[in-house]
Amino acid sequence: MKNTFSLKVKDELSRLEPGNSCCLRSELLGFLRAGAVLEVGQSGIQVIATTESPSVVRRAFMLLKRTSSLKVKISCEPRRIHNHNLYAVRLFMQPGLKEFLKRLGYLRSDTDLEKTVIPRKGCCRRAYLRGFFLGAGSMTNPERYYHLELVTGSRKHAAHLIRILRVFDLHARRVERKERQVVYLKEGDEIAAFLTVIGAVKSRLDFENVRVVKGVRNHVNRVVNCETANLNKTVKAACRQLGAIRFLVGRVGLDALPQPLQEVARLRLEQPEATLKELGLQLDPPLGKSGVNHRLRRLEEIAAGLKAQQKKVFR
Numbered sequence: 001m002k003n004t005f006s007l008k009v010k011d012e013l014s015r016l017e018p019g020n021s022c023c024l025r026s027e028l029l030g031f032l033r034a035g036a037v038l039e040v041g042q043s044g045i046q047v048i049a050t051t052e053s054p055s056v057v058r059r060a061f062m063l064l065k066r067t068s069s070l071k072v073k074i075s076c077e078p079r080r081i082h083n084h085n086l087y088a089v090r091l092f093m094q095p096g097l098k099e100f101l102k103r104l105g106y107l108r109s110d111t112d113l114e115k116t117v118i119p120r121k122g123c124c125r126r127a128y129l130r131g132f133f134l135g136a137g138s139m140t141n142p143e144r145y146y147h148l149e150l151v152t153g154s155r156k157h158a159a160h161l162i163r164i165l166r167v168f169d170l171h172a173r174r175v176e177r178k179e180r181q182v183v184y185l186k187e188g189d190e191i192a193a194f195l196t197v198i199g200a201v202k203s204r205l206d207f208e209n210v211r212v213v214k215g216v217r218n219h220v221n222r223v224v225n226c227e228t229a230n231l232n233k234t235v236k237a238a239c240r241q242l243g244a245i246r247f248l249v250g251r252v253g254l255d256a257l258p259q260p261l262q263e264v265a266r267l268r269l270e271q272p273e274a275t276l277k278e279l280g281l282q283l284d285p286p287l288g289k290s291g292v293n294h295r296l297r298r299l300e301e302i303a304a305g306l307k308a309q310q311k312k313v314f315r
């Protein structure tokens, strides 16, 4: 099952009280910008947003009904992804559609997407982020590792998201993936704070619980794994890497190392159990397995070099 935590967060968000009317519009704008496609045909425009979450579809329907008198069509698409049905919200061509979308800030002209309007008020910014997460957000199950992302096709929207997040003291980064802009957070504390900002308070508590349990388990695993005689190759390598990195931390500090090595070293320290592939995916830009392996080997070499020097001095 894919991304169950994401779906739980979306489920919670979809059940929140609708809030102020200014916020309803902001949430809808965020949702449409993130998840909707504008189709321009001969007979006019239509807007379609798809999601695998039935609660998100209900939320979108509610937002549209409360902010407009437009006709909204909901359907369950026959296509299935990852064993979830795909639901669609459709705003087909009808009188008042363009005007509504322009007022909302989704459209600039009759067929051009507006790229600049972002909400001013704090409450609306939270709502905008919530809508965006509902439309194109996801996070990994925290049992695995910490990663939350918002995806958009527009560089400008990505830049806006980063700016809005900074208002809430969240320092997101951006990476391009298959011509999409991915704005992401990967610190556990920041993901927890983001969940609070968008109103997913219960999910935040669940997230914290996982972190506590995982912290304890990781610690125990680290002690057990590294001290067991029968280690498999991967664990052995991770132990060796950790040993080298901890030595470097104590001896010269990570800041003394070149930036690319620092990043990998920090990730390895935070996630002793992650595979090279998982570590690589969290780098900006992402790095393949062999690239991560190369950097970790460099770290081990540097540590070995320093240890050799140390021996000479004390001989």
Ligand SMILES: [Zn+2]
Pocket: 020, 021, 022, 023, 024, 026, 121, 122, 123, 124, 125, 127
């Ligand atoms: Zn508001």
